[in-house]
Amino acid sequence: MRGRRTTPSQVFALTLMVAASGLILAACGREAETKQPQPRPVRTTTIEKRESLVPLTFTGRIEAEDEVSVAFRIAGRLLANDAKVGERVEAGQLLAQLESQNELSNLRQAQAALSAAQGQLTQARNHYERQETLLGQGWTTRANFEAATQARQTAQSQVEAAEAQVSSAHDLVSFTELRADAPGKITATGPAAGEVVQAGQMIAKIARQDGRDAVFDVGAQMVRAAPADVEVAVSLTDDPKVTARGRIRQIAAQADPVTRTFEVKVGLTDPPAAMRLGATVNGRVESSSGPVIDIPASALTRINQQPAVWIVDRATSLVSARNVDILRFDQAQVIVSQGLDAGEIVVTAGVQALHPGQEVRVLGSGP
Known part of the structure; x- marks a missing residue:
């Protein structure tokens, strides 16, 4: 079988196609050589050290x-306890009472002893005055006068002792009543009525209004x-x-x-x-x-399975990755303990699209 012959016109067309293809490839190569990668826009912040305040x-x-605890000075059976938690009280207000029969009996006994001592003192004074008159007239002896003087002094001492007993008995009677010593509010109460309480046992607590x-x-x-x-x-x-x-x-x-x-x-x-x-x-x-370095949380990334940031070189605008140690962080802020120095520039936005040695164009500071 004979092959088909190529005509001169077909050879000329094929030559034109090969030449056109060469020109297109050459133009594409020159365009690829002249086209350079554009710097990636990022936002940055400049590192500063500041004083850190840790909330406690x-x-x-x-x-x-x-706040004071009020109590009886003596022991006894509690007759009434009117103190109520939350109640406001005034100075001198009665809070609680003890049964006072024994104290009242002691008071009456002391008063009776005082009356007897006062009678003896009156008799001793009269005898002293008679002896003093008789001694002046020469009808008694010096010994009788001195005995009368001693009897009068003894009776005077007995009266003073009886008066002290009466005063003490009065105090004991007053000790059966417990009163607030200052205005305030009752915050706690102790035993209820009918219980036997000891001296100094808390009956109520009063929070003063100071x-x-x-x-x-x-x-x-x-x-x-x-x-x-x-x-x-x-x-x-x-x-x-x-x-x-x-x-x-x-x-x-x-x-x-x-x-x-x-x-x-x-x-x-x-x-x-x-x-x-x-x-x-x-x-x-x-x-x-102490002084710390804080950066926005958006600046943090991970490199080599460790926290890291991108650092911008001031002279070349090229970025490099650097691992850092984190002291603490929250959703908005990261406190860096090691890895950064004051004055360095850190990328805060666009960190996920960067690679080492890439040139960047700073849009502005901030997160």
């Missing part, structure tokens, strides 16, 4: 600045970390909008033997009425932890 929070309760404290049980580390004369922000646990401020008034000298915490009393300045005695509150203070 703790939970406590509201107590009276001056002021209020926020009392916290704080660990030794937090006590050491809190600066001197620090202001404490206090808020109700169930209603954080109710707030007050105060300063540390007293720190216990010894830790609680069970919890190993120290009792810290914060004197409140003009506490609101909603901060009632016994209410649970939160306290907050800020303690300095």
Whole structure:
């Protein structure tokens, strides 16, 4: 079988096609050589060291600045206890009573003894005066006069002793009544009527109206970390909008033997009425932890399975990755303990699209 012959026109067309293809490829090569990668736009921030304030929070309760336990000075059977928790009392108001039959009997006995001593004193004085007159007239002896003088002095001493017994008996009778020594509010009560109580046993607790404290049980580390004369922000646990401020008034000298915490009393300045005695509150203070470096959380990435950031070279605008150590972080901010120095530029937006040695164009500072 004979092959088909190529005509001169077909050869010429094929030559034109090969030449055109060469020109197209050459043009594409020159365009690829002249086209350079564009710098990637990013946002950055310049590293600065600043003083870090670490918040310290703790939970406590509201107590009276001056709270006293009132009790009887003598033992006895409780006749009545009218103290009620939450009741406001005034100075001198009767709170409780003991049965006073024995004390009243002792008072009457002391009064009777005083009357007898006063009668003996009157008789001794009359005898002394007679002996004094007779001695002046020469009708008695010096010995009789001296005996009358001694009898009068003895009777006088017996009267004074009887008066002291009456005063003591009056006191014992008054001790059967328990009265408030200052205005305030009753925060706790003791035994009920009918019980036998001992001297000094708590009958009621009165929170005086002088002021209020926020009392916290704080660990030794937090006590050491809190600066001197620090202001404490206090808020109700169930209603954080109710707030007050105060300063540390007293720190216990010894830790609680069970919890190993120290009792810290914060004197409140003009506490609101909603901060009632016994209410649970939160306290907050800020303690300095020294100079730290913080960066926006958006600047953080991971390289080699470790936290890292992208650093921009000021001279070349090229980026490089660097691993950092994180001290603490939240949703918006990261505190870096190692890996960064003041003055360095860190990429805060566009970090996921970067690679080492890439040129960047800074759009502005900020996250």
